[in-house]
Amino acid sequence: MKYPALLSFQEVLPRLKQFDAVIDARSPSEFAEDHIPGAINCPVLDDAQRAQVGTMYKQVNTFEAKKLGAVLVARNIACHIETLFLDKPREWMPLVYCWRGGNRSGAMAHIMAKIGWPVAQLDGGYQSYRRHVNASLAELPLRFGFKVICGPTGSGKSRLLQVLAQQGAQVLDLEQMAAHRGSVLGNLPSELQPSQKTFESRLWDTLQGFDPRYPVFVESESKKVGNLRVPEVLMESMRNSPCYAVALSRPDRVRLLLEDYVHFIADPALLNTQLACLAYVHGRDKVAFWQQLSLSGRIEELVDELLLKHYDPAYAQSIKRNFDQFSEAQVIDLPDISDAAFARVAQQLHQEK
Numbered sequence: 001m002k003y004p005a006l007l008s009f010q011e012v013l014p015r016l017k018q019f020d021a022v023i024d025a026r027s028p029s030e031f032a033e034d035h036i037p038g039a040i041n042c043p044v045l046d047d048a049q050r051a052q053v054g055t056m057y058k059q060v061n062t063f064e065a066k067k068l069g070a071v072l073v074a075r076n077i078a079c080h081i082e083t084l085f086l087d088k089p090r091e092w093m094p095l096v097y098c099w100r101g102g103n104r105s106g107a108m109a110h111i112m113a114k115i116g117w118p119v120a121q122l123d124g125g126y127q128s129y130r131r132h133v134n135a136s137l138a139e140l141p142l143r144f145g146f147k148v149i150c151g152p153t154g155s156g157k158s159r160l161l162q163v164l165a166q167q168g169a170q171v172l173d174l175e176q177m178a179a180h181r182g183s184v185l186g187n188l189p190s191e192l193q194p195s196q197k198t199f200e201s202r203l204w205d206t207l208q209g210f211d212p213r214y215p216v217f218v219e220s221e222s223k224k225v226g227n228l229r230v231p232e233v234l235m236e237s238m239r240n241s242p243c244y245a246v247a248l249s250r251p252d253r254v255r256l257l258l259e260d261y262v263h264f265i266a267d268p269a270l271l272n273t274q275l276a277c278l279a280y281v282h283g284r285d286k287v288a289f290w291q292q293l294s295l296s297g298r299i300e301e302l303v304d305e306l307l308l309k310h311y312d313p314a315y316a317q318s319i320k321r322n323f324d325q326f327s328e329a330q331v332i333d334l335p336d337i338s339d340a341a342f343a344r345v346a347q348q349l350h351q352e353k
Contacts, residue, residue, distance in 0.1 A: 004096075004109035005120045009128040012095060012120070019095040019120070020088070025104045026126065034197035036097070036129050037205040042080040044073050044104040073107050081111070090116055097122035097129070130197070133204045140204070141237040143212045146172075147349070148238055150220040150319055150326060151246030153183060153311035154253030154303075156334055156342065157219045158260075160246065163346040164217050170210050172218045177202040180226030182219075183311070184277050185261065187226065199228045217349070220323055239322055243329035244349065248337070254303045256337045268294045278310060 016022070022039040024031050027050050031041040045053065049072050056065035085092070094112065096119060098104035109121040122128065149157045158175055165171040175182050178199055179191045187193075194202070210216055218238055223230055230238075248256070264271040272291040279287045286309070293302040319326050332349070334341050 001118070003113040003118050003120075004106075005118075006123045007095075007120050008123050009132050012122060013132070016095075018093070020092050021085075021094040023094050023096045023108070024126070025096055025098040025108050030099065030126075033195045034130070034201055035126070037201055039097075042076075042084065042108070044076055044098070044108055045069070046076075049076075073104070077108050077111055080108075081115075088117070091118070093118045093120070095120045095122060097125045100125045100127055133200055136204055136208065137200060137231045138233050140207045141231075141234040144207070144210060144216045144237070145212075146238050146241035147215045147217050148220050148241050148243045148323060148325075149217060149246060150243045150323065150329060151248070152253070152315045153307060154257040155246045155248045156253075156256055156337060157246055159256075159337075159342055160346060160349075161217060161219060163342045164350060167343075167346050167350050169346070169350045170214055170216045172203075172206060172216050174203075174219060174221050174225050174230060177206070178225035178228045180228070181260070182221055182225050185264065185271070185274050187274070190263075193226050193228060196228055200231065203231065203234065220319060220326075222318065222322070240324055243323055243326045245326070245329040245331045246334060246345075247331055248334045250304065250307060252334070252337050253307060254300055257303050257307075258299065259337075264294075265299055268297075282310065 016036075016038075022036055024035045024039040024041050025044045026035075026041070027043050027045060027047045028041060029047050031039075031043075035041070053065050053069045053072070056068055085094075094117065096105045096109045096112070098106075102125065105121050105125060109119050112119040124131075149160055151157050158173070158181070161171050161173050165173070177194075179188050179193050181188070193199075207216075220238070220243070221230060223235055258265065264274075271294050275287055275290050275294070278290075290302055290305060293299070293305070332345055334345060
């Protein structure tokens with residue numbers, strides 16, 4: 001085969017895991033928005049350089065812009081090879097892509113091929129990958145049988161999914177992928193939500209690795225997880241699937257939430273900022289009362305109030321309306337929030353046919 005080999009994404013997909021490196025030659029901001037899962041970023045032009053060359057194209061002329069671009073591209077590729085790839089053997093096989101599979105990835109792939117590596121270049125670049133993801137998410141969910149874990153806020157649904165995954169079950173953890181716990185208090189202080197495209201890439205990557213012969217466990221999410229939208233076909237597949245209803249006592253739910261939301265205990269001001277978002281539902285006086293509970297350290301009382309007055313009524317209205325088989329849900333009783341209790345329930349679910 002002649003190198004660099006120009007391959008379509010359909011040709012790349014079956015052997016994607018076989019490449020020794022998947023190299024995204026786009027700028028850091030493009031890479032941050034989304035990229036092929038597992039790719040590393042080796043910008044042929046960084047964001048400032050792209051802007052500089054683009055400005056020269058518009059304000060001077062194409063020839064001068066290309067000269068400057070060539071200098072920057074050659075320097076950046078040389079730096080990547082020297083710092084990252086100089087120790088790679090002759091048989092090292094990378095895949096390189098950029099936005100459309102054009103100049104940026106072409107320059108890097110050309111130099112790598114001249115060195116002697118069996119390099120492949122993705123024809124159509126990231127855009128071809130993105131088209132595949134969009135098409136796949138419209139049909140991939142239809143291949144699987146989902147089992148939906150339902151239960152009110154604090155009943156341990158996310159923990160149960162984590163234990164199921166540890167036991168080898170197929171789990172689609174939407175909240176983990178979205179970096180959000182799915183409620184008004186769901187933002188993670190240590191992690192921003194990814195872009196919509198990255199969220200969809202994570203979904204695609206996970207689903208295409210599942211075996212349709214076995215069930216996929218998923219939580220009873222709404223259409224949005226924080227600021228991110230769950231793809232329509234996936235949402236409809238979940239809503240038409242069999243359900244399990246996790247039952248946990250309210251005192252244990254309060255304890256679980258205090259463990260999971262410890263960052264709010266440490267920062268009442270952050271908690272109160274989020275609580276303010278509930279004023280349009282419950283009124284300013286009620287929210288002010290909750291905020292005072294937070295400031296005075298009465299956190300257990302606050303959490304119990306929120307469950308009783310906000311989360312449980314909202315859940316009761318939503319679950320029956322959105323999940324068709326919830327009325328026939330099998331009830332799963334959690335006696336407490338110990339690791340052993342979650343392990344027993346997960347094993348029971350995992351072993352069911």
